[in-house]
Amino acid sequence: MDAASIRLSVAPMMDWTDSHCRVFHRLLAPHARLYSEMVHANAVIHGDRDRLLAMDPVEHPVALQLGGSEPALLAQAARIGAERGFDEINLNCGCPSDRVQAGRFGACLMREPALVAASVAAMIESVQASAHPVAVTVKCRLGVDDDHDWDRFLGFVDTVAAAGCALFVVHARNAWLKGLSPKENREVPPLRYEWAYRLKRERPRLQVVVNGGIASLPEAVGHLAHADGAMLGRAAYHDPYLLHRLDATLHDTPERPRPDLLRALRPYVEAQLARGVPLRHITRHLLGLFHAQPGGRVFRQVLGEGVHRPGADWSLVERALAATASTAELAA
Numbered sequence: 001m002d003a004a005s006i007r008l009s010v011a012p013m014m015d016w017t018d019s020h021c022r023v024f025h026r027l028l029a030p031h032a033r034l035y036s037e038m039v040h041a042n043a044v045i046h047g048d049r050d051r052l053l054a055m056d057p058v059e060h061p062v063a064l065q066l067g068g069s070e071p072a073l074l075a076q077a078a079r080i081g082a083e084r085g086f087d088e089i090n091l092n093c094g095c096p097s098d099r100v101q102a103g104r105f106g107a108c109l110m111r112e113p114a115l116v117a118a119s120v121a122a123m124i125e126s127v128q129a130s131a132h133p134v135a136v137t138v139k140c141r142l143g144v145d146d147d148h149d150w151d152r153f154l155g156f157v158d159t160v161a162a163a164g165c166a167l168f169v170v171h172a173r174n175a176w177l178k179g180l181s182p183k184e185n186r187e188v189p190p191l192r193y194e195w196a197y198r199l200k201r202e203r204p205r206l207q208v209v210v211n212g213g214i215a216s217l218p219e220a221v222g223h224l225a226h227a228d229g230a231m232l233g234r235a236a237y238h239d240p241y242l243l244h245r246l247d248a249t250l251h252d253t254p255e256r257p258r259p260d261l262l263r264a265l266r267p268y269v270e271a272q273l274a275r276g277v278p279l280r281h282i283t284r285h286l287l288g289l290f291h292a293q294p295g296g297r298v299f300r301q302v303l304g305e306g307v308h309r310p311g312a313d314w315s316l317v318e319r320a321l322a323a324t325a326s327t328a329e330l331a332a
């Protein structure tokens with residue numbers, strides 16, 4: 001995969017990284033790689049594709065993340081995703097939720113490298129035969145429960161790489177499958193970036209993207225000295241201007257003020273409103289734009305409250321911007 005396009009990415013996040021969110025992130029970070037929420041292969045095949053695979057052309061490069069563990073179904077879903085125009089198909093081997101464990105996919109696949117390899121091989125074959133052959137990648141953890149065996153982790157990667165996967169997103173901690181909620185599983189098992197770095201050192205031909213707990217510009221840039229990319233999840237969502245600063249730093253472009261970035265979203269918002277999409281479906285992703293800034297709380301308040309009134313439209317966003325600016329002026 002083109003090295004520049006994987007240096008910065010935004011993590012797949014269920015309920016968060018829908019198409020509206022990704023369009024906003026694209027405006028902030030023109031060069032970042034964006035990931036969809038996880039969609040189960042069965043849902044891709046049998047569900048409402050227009051909704052589940054919604055994607056706006058401005059989102060590229062954008063990856064579809066799939067969940068599942070049946071090679072034939074994953075192959076079919078991967079092909080559908082590629083033909084819909086996604087630029088990468090990513091297989092989830094990191095999600096620890098009970099629902100996912102019951103379905104035998106997500107993080108528990110770390111214990112089934114042969115099955116993941118068979119899935120990846122089937123997905124690659126199917127995508128290659130499509131009109132839009134794209135890369136198939138994997139997002140994984142370091143291990144599950146108390147596996148702390150480097151050779152087991154490397155064995156997983158080697159087995160899957162031999163099937164044709166050349167890029168691994170490594171959420172650099174274990175998943176504890178018993179006793180922790182998915183939220184706790186993003187916080188409690190300790191981060192061990194050193195394993196992701198070591199993977200890059202020992203397998204330099206693979207592309208390794210580090211994920212987990214990256215919350216600032218220097219941290220993200222620091223990871224790039226040891227790996228091919230940094231993937232941000234929660235920090236990007238809660239503080240989206242960080243994404244903008246990172247993209248500007250990595251590509252040596254000037255930073256733009258928050259209101260300018262937001263106003264660039266106006267044509268998209270108005271087109272969505274005209275299609276009957278409620279404003280709140282989009283504005284919920286914007287609330288963190290003034291994170292830790294004077295007026296940031298007012299921005300969230302005005303937007304969060306006004307959006308439930310009938311007929312809420314772009315003028316509400318302008319009101320939120322004006323209230324934020326006057327609060328910031330008073331604070332100055």
Ligand SMILES: Cc1cc2nc3c(=O)[nH]c(=O)nc-3n(C[C@H](O)[C@H](O)[C@H](O)COP(=O)(O)O)c2cc1C
Pocket residue numbers: 011012013014015016037038065092094095139171186211212213214231232233234235
């Ligand atoms: C609300 C939420 C939903 C998530 N959904 C997914 C998902 O669908 N697929 C996935 O691989 N990881 C998912 N994750 C995990 C993130 O992709 C990422 O690995 C994790 O949050 C650690 O990165 P961070 O510390 O930068 O947030 C989710 C995380 C959050 C907070």
